Amino acid sequence: MFHLLPSKKSKIQIHKNISGIVKPSRMTLLLGPPSSGKTTFLQALAGKLDETLQMSGRITYCGHEFSEFVPQKTCAYISQHDLHFGEMTVRETLDFSGRCLGVGTRYQMLTELSRKEREAGIKPDPEIDAFMKSIAISGQETSLVTDYVLKILGLDICADILVGDVMRRGVSGGQRKRLTTGEMLVGPATALFMDEISTGLDSSTTFQICKFMRQLVHISDVTMIISLLQPAPETFELFDDIILLSEGHIVYQGPRDNVLEFFEYMGFQCPERKGVADFLQEVTSKKDQEHIRHEGSL
Numbered sequence: 001m002f003h004l005l006p007s008k009k010s011k012i013q014i015h016k017n018i019s020g021i022v023k024p025s026r027m028t029l030l031l032g033p034p035s036s037g038k039t040t041f042l043q044a045l046a047g048k049l050d051e052t053l054q055m056s057g058r059i060t061y062c063g064h065e066f067s068e069f070v071p072q073k074t075c076a077y078i079s080q081h082d083l084h085f086g087e088m089t090v091r092e093t094l095d096f097s098g099r100c101l102g103v104g105t106r107y108q109m110l111t112e113l114s115r116k117e118r119e120a121g122i123k124p125d126p127e128i129d130a131f132m133k134s135i136a137i138s139g140q141e142t143s144l145v146t147d148y149v150l151k152i153l154g155l156d157i158c159a160d161i162l163v164g165d166v167m168r169r170g171v172s173g174g175q176r177k178r179l180t181t182g183e184m185l186v187g188p189a190t191a192l193f194m195d196e197i198s199t200g201l202d203s204s205t206t207f208q209i210c211k212f213m214r215q216l217v218h219i220s221d222v223t224m225i226i227s228l229l230q231p232a233p234e235t236f237e238l239f240d241d242i243i244l245l246s247e248g249h250i251v252y253q254g255p256r257d258n259v260l261e262f263f264e265y266m267g268f269q270c271p272e273r274k275g276v277a278d279f280l281q282e283v284t285s286k287k288d289q290e291h292i293r294h295e296g297s298l
Contacts, residue, residue: 014040014053016248022225022241027210027217029236029256030227031280032245038227039080041245042193045225046077061191073101076189080196082176086165090155090179093163094146094186101187149185152212153178154205173200178209185216194226203232214238228277236277246284 014037022028022045032038043049045059047066058065061074084093116122150156155178163179164170171179177200184192198206206228216222217240225243228235242259244251252262260270263283270279 014248015044018057018248018250020243020250020253022223024223025217025221026223026240027214027238028225028241028243029231029239030225030243030245031277031284033281033284036245036284037248038245039195042195042225042227043077045191046075046193047071048077073188075191075193076101076184076187078181078184078192078194078197080199082173082180084163084165084176084179086163086168086170089160089162090171090175091146091150091159093179094149094182097183098145098186101184101189145186149182152216153182153185153209155179155182174202174205177201178205181209190220190222192222192224194224196227196229198228198231203235207232207235207238210235210238230281231277233275233277236275242280244280244284251284 018041030038030041040049040053044055047059049055061069088096147156150159155175158171158175162168162170163176170176177197181194181197197209201209210226210231213224213226217224226239236256239256241254242256243253244259252259254262259280260276263270263280268283270276
């Protein structure tokens, strides 16, 4: 008698037949309209899917599945939510994260770069001057990486300020967002998946963070997929590749330079004086496609 009423539960398929290859040492922009599954996509790649979700198929890193290595030491998922200990300073938060994650080979990379600059008599750029300041620190591996991350994310001006929470005053919302990103950068992960890191940031700050992410990708052999909602044109130009999601499908995956040519072939012309990122956001939405077709024909 308890099974007479039909169940109100229904299965929802978030992604459908997704496949592709993300090239190493590239910075990829993940775009898509709201509810297109960007967060689920990034969590699946990082091996952090919710237990209530079912996944079929295979995710491999250089041919190795998650069961063959420790994903937490290889990849990192950076959430759009900022969760910190308000009693710790910004520097203490990054040092603690570095000790928990392990600094990996990044410490040796930084010390080797500093040595070569010193031998060649090269004066570092002010943006990475933390390299030279940290050479005098011996035996504190996390400190060197922490100082570097503080500098590239612009957090050196608030390094000794409490992070804060609802009960105590701390750093600003934008600085807290950058700290969330920095917590993963101090670790050994070489594949980073960043979910809406521009939330609460102005376009200039987002551009600066993405610019330093690009430097890290091309210098440190790191692979990144970054999800942004409405990137500015100058931020969009920093990325190497684009992944477009729409209604659970990958609409486009490939070089950023070829994306407009692809959509022109499909019958969608980017209107003049419209940003490419805005055009891509609209073309992946059914309700905006007719509008774009009409503008392109004028």
